[in-house]
Amino acid sequence: MQPPSEHVHWLFATGFLLLALCLLAEAVVGTDVWRRRAWRAYLWPGLAFALGVLMWPVMTFYTNSAIHMIAHGAWAQVLMAGSAMELGLVSGKLRSGWWRLGMPAGFLVSGTAFLVHEQNSWLFQRSAFTHHLLGWTLVVSSIFPLVRVLRPRSQLAATGFALAFVVVAVTLYCDRDVAQIFGHISPLAGAPHR
């Protein structure tokens, strides 16, 4: 009953899409309006934390190499840590804005983990391409949560932060276990699926 890994990518894409919509809405209406209801204030950090928790079973059941295990474990930890800091800030238990550094750190670690654990080239096949793309997306877009630390009211940072998750969701939806990418597929990748 274990799902194929592409299905796991699509399920996570769904979680990240919802996360992105929440962040986009917060960027549009402003943090004050978004947090007018307590449940909504906790919504996106809680969702991000849940996605971090769900990375643990992925680490456990999809360990086809040590580097995969380390990468999945790193994602689980930084996603949980970054969103736990956001939850702490929302609840008022954490007061310093520097706690927001958890998110840019999470982006950088996640992006690096993507790039390190994907050992094939960009055009090896679809999932290799999406892993490279996700890695660079997260590394480059870590600038947005970083600006969010320094300028919490920045509309540009909030929008960029949200759009980064849109790109992550779309890229995860594009993932396939074995498929062509722009007409390329390595003969070593195996037979492409549908």
Next chain:
Amino acid sequence: MNAELVTELEAPLQRTTTSTRAWIVSALGPTAALGGVIWAIVQPYRVTLLHPLGQGFWWLFVEPPLLAVAVGLFFYFVITPGLLRDLAEEHATAE
């Protein structure tokens, strides 16, 4: 005193900003759902409900275009209404 004139000039601008924000928030969910619908039309083989025979559990349970539609509808019906009410309240308070 021409303070009233200043109020008259600022109020419509604020109303426009609020209505633009409300319009964008209202469009987020439908846009995601529309993306899913377009995807289902472009790649109908991704929607295994259209050809369910011989499909395993995960192929029937995880159908990316339908998941995108579901997220959009969830956001539109569960999160957007309260958010629009709060945006209107904030606007009323500001006035």
